[in-house]
Amino acid sequence: MSRAKLQRLGINLPLFPTTSVGSFPKPDFLMKARGEFAKKLISRAELEKAERQATEFWICKQEELGVDVLVDGEMYRGDMVAYFADNLEGFEIGGLVRSYGNRYYHKPIITGEVRWKGPITVDWWKYAQSLTRKPVKGMLTGPYTVMDWSFIESYPDRRAATLPLAREIRKEVEALIQAGAKIIQIDEPAVSVRPEELPVAIEAMHVVTDGLPAYFITHICYGAFEHIYPDMLNLPVDNFDLEMSNSGLDMLALFQKQRYTKDISFGVVDVHTHLVEAEPVVEQRLRQALETLPKEAIWVDPDCGLKTRTVDEAIAKMQALVRAAQALRTVTSDQ
Amino acid sequence: MELLLANHSSYPRIGDDADQQLLRRTITQRDKGEKNDADVRAAEAHLTELALAEQSAAGLQVVTDGLIRWYDPISHLTGKLAGVRINGLLRFFDTNCYFRQPVVHAKPQRGEPLLVEEFTFAKAHSSRPVKVVLTGPYTLARHSVEEKGGAGGFAKVLEAFTAALAEEVAALAAAGADLIQVEEPSLLKQPEDYPAVEQNLAALAARKGSAQLALAVYFGDPAPLYDKLQTLPVDLLVLDFTYSPSLVETVATRGTAKTLGLGLVDGRNTRLEDASGVARQLEKIAKARNPGRAYLNPSCGLEYLPRDRAQLKLHHLAAIQRVFLGRAA
Numbered sequence: 001m002s003r004a005k006l007q008r009l010g011i012n013l014p015l016f017p018t019t020s021v022g023s024f025p026k027p028d029f030l031m032k033a034r035g036e037f038a039k040k041l042i043s044r045a046e047l048e049k050a051e052r053q054a055t056e057f058w059i060c061k062q063e064e065l066g067v068d069v070l071v072d073g074e075m076y077r078g079d080m081v082a083y084f085a086d087n088l089e090g091f092e093i094g095g096l097v098r099s100y101g102n103r104y105y106h107k108p109i110i111t112g113e114v115r116w117k118g119p120i121t122v123d124w125w126k127y128a129q130s131l132t133r134k135p136v137k138g139m140l141t142g143p144y145t146v147m148d149w150s151f152i153e154s155y156p157d158r159r160a161a162t163l164p165l166a167r168e169i170r171k172e173v174e175a176l177i178q179a180g181a182k183i184i185q186i187d188e189p190a191v192s193v194r195p196e197e198l199p200v201a202i203e204a205m206h207v208v209t210d211g212l213p214a215y216f217i218t219h220i221c222y223g224a225f226e227h228i229y230p231d232m233l234n235l236p237v238d239n240f241d242l243e244m245s246n247s248g249l250d251m252l253a254l255f256q257k258q259r260y261t262k263d264i265s266f267g268v269v270d271v272h273t274h275l276v277e278a279e280p281v282v283e284q285r286l287r288q289a290l291e292t293l294p295k296e297a298i299w300v301d302p303d304c305g306l307k308t309r310t311v312d313e314a315i316a317k318m319q320a321l322v323r324a325a326q327a328l329r330t331v332t333s334d335q
Numbered sequence: 336m337e338l339l340l341a342n343h344s345s346y347p348r349i350g351d352d353a354d355q356q357l358l359r360r361t362i363t364q365r366d367k368g369e370k371n372d373a374d375v376r377a378a379e380a381h382l383t384e385l386a387l388a389e390q391s392a393a394g395l396q397v398v399t400d401g402l403i404r405w406y407d408p409i410s411h412l413t414g415k416l417a418g419v420r421i422n423g424l425l426r427f428f429d430t431n432c433y434f435r436q437p438v439v440h441a442k443p444q445r446g447e448p449l450l451v452e453e454f455t456f457a458k459a460h461s462s463r464p465v466k467v468v469l470t471g472p473y474t475l476a477r478h479s480v481e482e483k484g485g486a487g488g489f490a491k492v493l494e495a496f497t498a499a500l501a502e503e504v505a506a507l508a509a510a511g512a513d514l515i516q517v518e519e520p521s522l523l524k525q526p527e528d529y530p531a532v533e534q535n536l537a538a539l540a541a542r543k544g545s546a547q548l549a550l551a552v553y554f555g556d557p558a559p560l561y562d563k564l565q566t567l568p569v570d571l572l573v574l575d576f577t578y579s580p581s582l583v584e585t586v587a588t589r590g591t592a593k594t595l596g597l598g599l600v601d602g603r604n605t606r607l608e609d610a611s612g613v614a615r616q617l618e619k620i621a622k623a624r625n626p627g628r629a630y631l632n633p634s635c636g637l638e639y640l641p642r643d644r645a646q647l648k649l650h651h652l653a654a655i656q657r658v659f660l661g662r663a664a
Binding site for chain 1: 348349362363426432604640641642644
């Protein structure tokens with residue numbers, strides 16, 4: 001358990017801390033502003049004003065809902081890789097490719113030597129943290145995922161592209177820590193995809209996190225966990241943020257075979273359905289988690305970023321999980 | 336060796352200009368209630384025509400409809416079968432594309448044609464021969480999940496998918512399809528299931544009539560299976576060379592009893608291959624026993640690339656062909 005580490009960092013959290021994976025849907029006024037900016041109808045400063053307003057909206061909303069560890073909601077990002085590619089040297093932003101259904105993203109192309117030009121997310125983290133007394137997570141995309149979700153033209157192979165990315169992303173982590181961030185999430189959703197490359201992801205994560213004074217979370221989702229578990233526990237982080245509900249909590253069976261040894265941010269609501277889970281459904285999922293995992297290790301959050309839901313759906317899903325966690329907290333705190 | 340150019344399977348259904356974004360826009364509008372299903376079908380038809388035209392313009396001798404209408408390689412076929420419902424998203428192999436997982440709750444059965452209408456549309460709108468692409472029964476079964484007691488276990492699900500696709504192969508052949516490509520990327524992940532794939536392909540081959548049947552394998556190294564693949568009841572083998580350091584050498588030394596689709600151009604990365612290097616690989620293969628006719632194609636579907644890069648890859652096929660032919664001359 002890493003509660004002792006959190007306490008050393010000055011963070012005291014209740015049982016079943018609630019959080020979210022990172023992204024929230026952009027409110028209509030921000031979508032409108034992004035559209036106008038793309039058409040050059042408004043300035044960068046005007047867009048940023050809308051992004052700050054949207055960030056404030058989500059910080060307030062998380063406070064209202066009673067979330068314990070907050071996120072800035074990523075109002076300033078298009079997607080989780082292109083945003084970083086756009087802010088590092090060595091990338092070009094490619095055309096649209098499909099993710100699923102009618103969802104597309106701009107897939108970056110690594111065309112040169114990657115290099116950190118300066119803080120990318122730090123000002124946004126500072127702004128979000130200035131709006132609340134609760135801890136706000138620093139949010140980054142990990143080097144393995146940035147590599148995997150980019151086309152590689154300027155490095156001979158995938159490992160050769162991943163390690164320089166890790167060195168540069170570490171600089172962003174150091175900048176976040178210097179700014180005061182104590183909980184930092186390094187998203188690595190691609191890690192579950194090529195089991196044979198897990199050692200590369202682990203090597204890269206060591207480069208990013210080794211020796212740094214923060215509580216590290218990594219988010220992994222929608223992959224073949226049966227092929228990377230338990231080896232994935234060698235990723236040097238404190239907490240795995242995992243999509244559990246979309247896959248029917250089937251990872252619990254893996255945990256029963258091989259003990260799970262870290263903290264977990266347990267995905268209790270599915271982000272790919274408009275249906276908002278009823279509070280008892282969420283609570284039941286948590287009770288199932290408790291059959292296998294120690295209560296001190298469990299954080300509660302959605303399966304993945306909520307940006308594909310509507311604002312109302314995202315709020316309702318967060319409300320369901322916060323209420324379920326609070327209810328269970330009351331029941332289990334004396335046990 | 337006669338070298339022709341072919342597309343592999345999928346093609347981007349979006350691009351940077353407004354016309355190329357028609358389908359995305361129309362689906363979004365349909366979801367908001369501003370357009371209807373007929374509008375989406377019209378947009379799909381338009382994007383299919385664009386895909387066909389771009390393949391022809393690149394000089395390909397064999398084109399596909401680009402699989403523009405497919406939500407993904409799995410649910411597009413299984414979702415039309417009785418006994419199957421479509422569930423949540425899962426990643427498709429090691430790509431960053433997701434498919435909707437089929438849930439088999441009763442014996443899967445084909446009640447209506449799956450691809451015939453799409454093929455006849457493409458054929459009517461193409462000046463070049465159109466290859467029909469369908470995901471194979473083994474790959475469909477491997478990406479499905481069975482509800483308790485749904486169909487009697489994996490073998491029964493596979494058998495039912497095979498029966499459904501055999502009917503589809505027959506219908507496609509009757510509709511005038513000359514070349515039908517069955518895609519079995521899952522075979523390279525689980526080569527121990529080769530006997531099952533062989534049996535399924537025999538069932539499809541029995542219904543192909545005068546059409547040629549191709550097997551495409553990708554997202555893995557086919558070299559260890561190469562000799563076995565040569566004995567399969569198919570006319571063409573479409574192989575992914577990008578995962579294999581030894582496949583060119585394997586083909587060169589073993590020769591081939593089948594027409595080959597040579598996936599020497601990476602369909603998943605934007606980097607353009609050195610044309611001379613690929614031409615040298617082709618020369619090696621051309622010296623193999625019995626090379627006959629071969630197709631140069633991307634290693635997999637081009638949907639993983641942005642449209643402008645997919646176009647460049649197709650034009651690059653033609654550039655490689657010119658270098659190869661220049662050397663041969």
